[in-house]
Amino acid sequence: MQRRGRLVLVPLAIALVVAAVQYFSAHKTVDSETGRVLRGAFSDEQGAALGLQAYRQILASEQVLESGAEADLVRRVAARLVPVIGEAGRGFEWAVSVVRNPQANAFCLPGGKIVVYTGILPVARTEDGLAVVMGHEIAHATLRHGSQRMLKTQLAQTVMQGVAASTSMSDMSGEQRQAVLSALGVGTRVGVLLPFSREHESEADERGLLYAARAGYDPREAIGFWERMSANSGGNPPEFLSTHPSHGSRIERLRALLPRALEEYQRAAPRLRDSSHVPAR
Secondary structure (H helix, E strand, O other): OOHHHHHHHHHHHHHHHHHHHHHHHOEEOOOOOOOOOEEEEHHOOOHHHHHHHHHHHHHHHEEEEEOHHHHHHHHHHHHHHHHHHHHHHOOOEEEEEEEOOOOOOOEOOOOOEEEHHHHHHHHHOOHHHHHHHHHHHHHHHHHHHHHHOOOOOOHHHHHHHHHOHHHHHHOOHHHHHHHHHHHOOOOOOHHHHHHHHHHHHHHHHHHHHHHHHHHHOOOHHHHHHHHHHHHHHOOOOOOHHHHOOOOOHHHHHHHHHHHHHHHHHOOOOOOOOOOOOOEEE
């Protein structure tokens, strides 16, 4: 029996060793603002290549605005945000595009490719509100959240494979085995992956708010923006089953961050910064 007990643990033990190797051999980047080591599944160079590929595919399938008030607004905000990012954006090749699409959406791909849908502009309402949105999306890229999330998913999958191969489940019926694996899968998703995504959203809220403030945009606009997003979004799933914080939790956290952001805002130069290094698309 003792020997069987050891054998039961072998697949899981191997999986844990593999997961540890994956974690410690992961690509590392140091967050220039906090000094924290960020571990991810791919390097900055790989991320930039993936981001560029996705960017080209998106632009090929969407109606891109080359000129006009909406395009000018988004480019103006990007031109003020990019210079304040500092070391976190080192090596990024920035580009910004505006897409005619009614979705309230914007994102920044790894490597600095920014896409803003026109549907987000009425919700942002003001240039300051748009800066909050774009700062948040840029922060996802500068904090390497995509790479971090992929690594976390890989680690979870490795451990799950070890559980699935465990001989402790060999005496179960197929139905029992599937039930256990399903329960573990849900537990991993709710207990690890979703909170990890919510943590990223909160990090991007904080860093993006500071980016906007440093660029001379009023960070208080973040509160109004998320209140409008809440009004427009209708019903939301419970926070523990969502990849994003609830709007109420988000607004509460942003209020707590405002004093620091307002200090950055008051120190920011009021003039617009040169936008020549942000290529138009």
